[in-house]
Amino acid sequence: MVCKKGGTIARAVVEERLLARIWERQLVMAENLVAGSGERLQVVYPGRVNSDSGPDFRGAIIAMEEHGLLVGDIELHTKAGDWKSHGHHCDPRYNDVIVQVVWDGEASVVLQNGEMVPTLSLRRCLKGSLDEVRCWAYLDVVPSEPCYDARKCLGDDELGRLLDEAGERRFRLKAYCFAVALAEEQPSEVLYQGIMGALGYTRNKEQFEELACRLPLAVMQNLCRGKPVEEQVKVIKALLLDMAGLLPDDEKAEPELLKYCLGNREPMSPSSWMVFRVRPENHPVRRLSGAAYLLARFMNEGLLEGVLRLVNESSSDIGRLEAGLMIGGQGCHSHGERALIGQGDRGQYRLAFRIRLG
Numbered sequence: 001m002v003c004k005k006g007g008t009i010a011r012a013v014v015e016e017r018l019l020a021r022i023w024e025r026q027l028v029m030a031e032n033l034v035a036g037s038g039e040r041l042q043v044v045y046p047g048r049v050n051s052d053s054g055p056d057f058r059g060a061i062i063a064m065e066e067h068g069l070l071v072g073d074i075e076l077h078t079k080a081g082d083w084k085s086h087g088h089h090c091d092p093r094y095n096d097v098i099v100q101v102v103w104d105g106e107a108s109v110v111l112q113n114g115e116m117v118p119t120l121s122l123r124r125c126l127k128g129s130l131d132e133v134r135c136w137a138y139l140d141v142v143p144s145e146p147c148y149d150a151r152k153c154l155g156d157d158e159l160g161r162l163l164d165e166a167g168e169r170r171f172r173l174k175a176y177c178f179a180v181a182l183a184e185e186q187p188s189e190v191l192y193q194g195i196m197g198a199l200g201y202t203r204n205k206e207q208f209e210e211l212a213c214r215l216p217l218a219v220m221q222n223l224c225r226g227k228p229v230e231e232q233v234k235v236i237k238a239l240l241l242d243m244a245g246l247l248p249d250d251e252k253a254e255p256e257l258l259k260y261c262l263g264n265r266e267p268m269s270p271s272s273w274m275v276f277r278v279r280p281e282n283h284p285v286r287r288l289s290g291a292a293y294l295l296a297r298f299m300n301e302g303l304l305e306g307v308l309r310l311v312n313e314s315s316s317d318i319g320r321l322e323a324g325l326m327i328g329g330q331g332c333h334s335h336g337e338r339a340l341i342g343q344g345d346r347g348q349y350r351l352a353f354r355i356r357l358g
Contacts, residue, residue, distance in 0.1 A: 014103040014130070019076050019122065020056060021137035023101055024049060028125040035099070035118035036080075036106025040065050045173055047074050052274070054093045058206070061177070062098055064118075069180060072098035080105025080119045088112075092269050096206060188304040192217040195294070199287050199341070203274040207244075207284070210272075214265055215243040217295075217303060224299050232299050237292035245270045246285050281338055290340030293327045 022028065023046055034040050047060030055073035062070045073096045077083060080102045088094045092112045100109050100119045108116050126133045151159050181190045193212040200208030220239060224232040241247035245268045273284045280286070298306030314321035327341040 014078065014123075016076055016078055018134060018137055019078065019101070019103055020049070022122060022126070022133060023057065023074065023076060025137060027127050027133050027136055028122055029127055032125040033120060035064075035108075035120050037108055037118045039067070039118060041099070041118075041120065044069070052203070055097055060098065061173075070098040071177060071180075072096045074098070075100050077102045078104070080107045080109070080121070083109040083119075092272050096210075186218075188302065189217050191304055191307065192295075196291065199291055200284075201282055203278055203282075204284055204287075207268070207273055208287075211240065211244050211268060211288075214268065215239060220295065221299065221302075224296070229296050229299075232296040233292050236295050236299075237289055240288045240292060241285065243267050244273070244284065244288060246273065246288070286340060290327045294325065294341060 026043060026046055030042065033043065042063040044061035044063055045059070047057030050056055050058045050073075056076045057074035060072060060074045062072075064070060073094070075083070075088065075094060075097050077086070077100065080100065082102075083089065083100055088097075089110050090112055095111050095113045095115070097111065097117055099117060102119055102121050104121060104123050106119055106121055108118050110116050128136075154162070178190065178194070181193070185193075189212075193209055196208040196212040197205050200206070220236050223235055223239070227235065238247065243265065275283060295303065301309070310321060310324045314324065325341065326339055328339050
């Protein structure tokens with residue numbers, strides 16, 4: 001799209017806000033989506049808008065000709081060069097970006113971890129003229145948030161249908177991602193990663209999943225074999241916090257042992273964890289402590305085997321299932337203190353287990 005100014009031809013300028021609307025509503029011709037690298041791609045899911053710091057869209061799913069199915073973040077810029085000028089190449093929070101989406105430019109970008117990701121320009125992919133797309137982008141297709149009056153506008157039946165449809169779509173999308181993971185990893189590792197992601201809540205979900213990938217369940221199982229539960233908790237907690245980059249130096253009583261256990265695995269940066277406006281009960285250190293107790297509870301039996309047994313035993317008593325997954329303030333079932341993993345986590349757990357255990 002070009003425009004004439006004073007007898008010269010200049011490219012039309014598209015603000016990043018409009019670009020975000022175009023991407024969110026996919027106002028593009030799918031057959032024209034070709035990255036600057038020449039690789040054709042397909043948008044399975046554009047991701048969810050990120051209102052916090054970091055990439056613009058989280059959890060996108062992109063299918064690429066050579067790289068297969070990719071799950072990660074999307075960063076939007078007006079120009080491809082904004083990636084470097086904004087300092088994203090030095091920021092580990094952008095290491096999960098799988099595609100940079102821009103209005104103009106094609107150059108690939110380099111992540112902080114050294115990996116290279118493609119750039120997709122939308123300038124030649126619009127469904128219609130820029131003016132037409134601009135109108136569609138800002139059209140109120142659904143009631144704006146907050147949607148407290150949606151019931152009055154839509155009626156009970158239509159609102160129920162939309163909610164059911166959205167829930168089913170979300171469930172199938174997550175199930176698809178988990179099926180991909182199960183095709184590549186052991187079921188116990190996939191379950192472990194799902195539990196860790198649930199413990200991270202919205203703010204630190206990706207970080208907990210990244211930690212689970214860097215510190216596999218099998219590594220902790222080998223180190224805990226034959227040890228009493230109390231010792232297992234200490235070992236798992238130290239390993240989790242150290243790999244997360246959150247273990248204080250004065251608590252590294254056996255740094256050589258940790259180094260031996262973790263090998264050449266690179267720990268996460270402390271700056272990668274979201275702690276701004278996070279409730280104290282949900283601080284990553286506290287959540288990882290709860291994870292240590294929970295994993296130790298099933299370590300001797302096996303996480304997958306233990307959870308399956310718990311699900312089978314609790315088929316007619318959801319309270320029993322919840323109790324088996326909660327961790328009290330001192331790492332037990334007691335609720336005298338604020339729980340490390342409490343009833344507030346049950347929604348996350350139910351979703352994870354519905355998907356994984358069917």
